[in-house]
Every structure is written in structure tokens, then in C-alpha cells.
Amino acid sequence: MKTRFLNKFIIKILLIFFLSILFMLKTFNSEEFKQTIHIVWVAFFLISIEYLSINYNPPKGLTFLLNAGFKRWEIIVYLGGNYIILSLMVMLFVSPPLSTPSIVIYLLFLSYMLLILFLWLLYGINIVILLSVLPVLINFAIIIFFKTLFHWDFYDFIEHSLLTQITLTLICLIFAIYFLKRFLYGDIT
Amino acid sequence: MQITEFSCNFIKKYKNFTLGPLKLSLKRGKITAIVGPNGAGKTTLLHCLCGLRKPTTGEIHFPPLSHLAIVGIGDLPELFSIKEIIGFFGKNRELNKSIAFNLIKKFKIKENQKLKTLSSGQRMLCQWIVALSLNSPEALVLDEPFIHIDIVHKNILFDMLSETIIKRNIPCIISSHNILETDKTADIICFLKNGNLSDAIEKPCKDVFWVIEENKENEKTQGVIYFKDKVVKTVPKNNKNIKGEICDLQEITRLFFEGNENENEIPE
Numbered sequence: 001m002k003t004r005f006l007n008k009f010i011i012k013i014l015l016i017f018f019l020s021i022l023f024m025l026k027t028f029n030s031e032e033f034k035q036t037i038h039i040v041w042v043a044f045f046l047i048s049i050e051y052l053s054i055n056y057n058p059p060k061g062l063t064f065l066l067n068a069g070f071k072r073w074e075i076i077v078y079l080g081g082n083y084i085i086l087s088l089m090v091m092l093f094v095s096p097p098l099s100t101p102s103i104v105i106y107l108l109f110l111s112y113m114l115l116i117l118f119l120w121l122l123y124g125i126n127i128v129i130l131l132s133v134l135p136v137l138i139n140f141a142i143i144i145f146f147k148t149l150f151h152w153d154f155y156d157f158i159e160h161s162l163l164t165q166i167t168l169t170l171i172c173l174i175f176a177i178y179f180l181k182r183f184l185y186g187d188i189t
Numbered sequence: 190m191q192i193t194e195f196s197c198n199f200i201k202k203y204k205n206f207t208l209g210p211l212k213l214s215l216k217r218g219k220i221t222a223i224v225g226p227n228g229a230g231k232t233t234l235l236h237c238l239c240g241l242r243k244p245t246t247g248e249i250h251f252p253p254l255s256h257l258a259i260v261g262i263g264d265l266p267e268l269f270s271i272k273e274i275i276g277f278f279g280k281n282r283e284l285n286k287s288i289a290f291n292l293i294k295k296f297k298i299k300e301n302q303k304l305k306t307l308s309s310g311q312r313m314l315c316q317w318i319v320a321l322s323l324n325s326p327e328a329l330v331l332d333e334p335f336i337h338i339d340i341v342h343k344n345i346l347f348d349m350l351s352e353t354i355i356k357r358n359i360p361c362i363i364s365s366h367n368i369l370e371t372d373k374t375a376d377i378i379c380f381l382k383n384g385n386l387s388d389a390i391e392k393p394c395k396d397v398f399w400v401i402e403e404n405k406e407n408e409k410t411q412g413v414i415y416f417k418d419k420v421v422k423t424v425p426k427n428n429k430n431i432k433g434e435i436c437d438l439q440e441i442t443r444l445f446f447e448g449n450e451n452e453n454e455i456p457e
Contacts, residue, residue: 064263
């Protein structure tokens, strides 16, 4: 409960911070501001994913899934799948197509779609919406919103900024380790 | 303590709170109640048993969450109706749908209504419906399971709970701060206060004695609760609870919850 509250609080603060910088950027439009915004944007983006994808299914929901017979690794696969499909959506649809499209990305995409199909057949549409589609769509909507409104190319700035790439990798790693450790070995509630 | 399939001996440490060292053994066909004030650690104890929280040290011998019937631990998703939840559980676990739908009818819940539109009491009843319909749970874990439920439904549930436990010969652990409910359902009672658990008291409470001490002039000086020859509480003579020589469970609990000079002391 405390974590959820903190997450909400952090997101609100970040949102205000982010929007205020955006207005400043619109006014000044310098390269330094753009760089700063990129990093803040990545942080905000990742925290929103963390919030929407993981905390969207709060501990109470996870308890329900475990009680209903799901295994921990299954939940990790489904939630992990959200991250994969989100990244793919960003790369394939929101940003310009990759210069060298990898077959691995398409295979990942396909396997994720199969996972959704499997869930749908086994548990019905509601669980697919709850676990997979809704968090992804929400994230997707956020990206589209920023892309359309502020004409930002998410993939482009990640590709061309080493600092952003390192920041992104580190944040992703921290989230991944924390998430896996918590779900496999730690307290769920 | 004898290590059985339903026993635990562990410590769970937090920054500002430590639960345990805690030894507990559950019996098949019996309802064990954990009674304690708010913040005593009841929910943490049940979460540790279910595997939702890992103990800092020690061991827990208890079936995994996927083999338990639970009420009050976690919540059912609000996007679903009770009918969908029953169907969802039925795909993974053995669930008797006729029992489930009988209960839905009995509790007057609309089977196609989404849970988010139900009242808190009705949502709690939905958890009961799932728990009581499961065919072969290995144990029942109930965390404040009667909260928000009206007296009529409570009485139905008291009967059904006892019947289920005896019929299936499985253990049940129930946490509550409400001694009236606990007194009606439980066979064994343990008190939990500030993270410390008392020995199990089997009803009727043969191990608990309430004695009024008198001076030479036959004036009542104080009331004393003994638990297995050990003084648990002393109550000064001006306390209105000094009524007679026998103290019932409700009175013991009330005195136990009240603070006095032995705030942290519990039966060992």
C-alpha cells in the first residue's frame, strides 16, 4: 500500500516537473534543454511503465492469480511480455522503422502474440485484458500522446545519445533485478 | 514443538517491528484463531504462512497458496463478475460449481454483476463463495473474514465453516480482533500482541484461571489471571471487570488488549 502510494506520488511529482520543463523547452528551445528533457523523459517513461505494468496488477491481484493456480514464473513471463511488446511497438510503429530490422524482434513479437492467444483460450478475454493488453495499450497511448503533441522521436534520441543509452540500460537493469528478485524470492505483498 | 505438515517456527523482522520468534502448529479438523489488537502482526503471520512474505529466519511447513482456500488475503479482481471468477478458478483448480452457485443464490449476489459495483460486504462474501466451493484445499486461511458482513450472513458462515473443516478434515487458521466472532468459531485460540504469540488455549479454557485475591479483612484487592500457573495479568480492585471467580474468554481478551503494567507480557 505504502509503495503504491509512493509510486503515485512520485509519478505526480515527475509529471509536474516534466510538464514544467516542457513549457520551458517550448519557450527556450536550446540543445541543452533538449538533452535534459530527454533524460527526464526516459526516467518518466520507465517509471510510468513500472507503475502501469507492475503496479497495475497490485499485490492483491497477484495474490488472486497465485491462489487461482498461476505460478510465479508464469506471471513474470506475462508481465515481462508487456515490456517486450511495448518496446516493439515503440520501435516498429511510433518511431521510424529500424534501419536493420532484426528477425529476432519479429520472433519475439510473434511469441508474445501466441502467449496472448494461449491466455485467451485458457482463461478468457478478461484475464488477457487484465494482464497484457490494458497495460500495453495505456503505455502505447502515452507514447502516441507525446509523439503527436510534441513531435518527439523516442527511438531517434535513444540511438543518438550515448548518455541516454547508458541511463536507460542501467535503469532497466535495476528494475529487472529488483522485479525478478522480489517475485521469485521476496515478499509479494 | 513437533514438526508437522502445518507448523511454523520463524522470525520476520522489519525496521520497526519484529514478528516472533513464533511457534505454531495447526491441527486437522480444528479452527485455530489468532486474536490480537490492530498492528499485532496477525496479517503478517498469515502472509508468511501463505508464502506471500518470506520469514527472516526459521522455517514454515505449510501448503503453497495455490493449494489453499483464502478469505481476506488479497482481493478478487473488480473487473470480473463472480460467475467469471468461478469459471476462472474452475479452469485451474477443482471447484464445485453447484456449491458455488447455491451460495451465490443464498447470499443474493447477482452472478453477472461486476465486483466493483458490489458493496464491501458482498465482495467479502464472494471470497467466501470461492473458498468454500474449492473441492480439495489443503487448509483454510482467513484474515478478518467477517469484516463488513452482516449478522445474518455471519451466522450462516459460522455454521458452514465448522462443517467444512470437520467434513474435509483440514486445518483452518483465522485472524481476528473480534473475540465475539472468534469465540463462536474457534477451537483453539492464540493471542498475538506486539509480534509475540501466546501458547495455544484449547476451548474450553482449562488452562486459564481468574482469581480474585482478598486480604485478611475479606476485601477484594486485585484480580489475577493465571495461565498454566503463571500470572498473565493483574487487575486492580477498582477495575469493573472484577466480577467473579470465573472469567470467560471475552473478558480475558478484553483484559489482554487493555494496557496495564505488563504491557508486553503474554503467556509463555
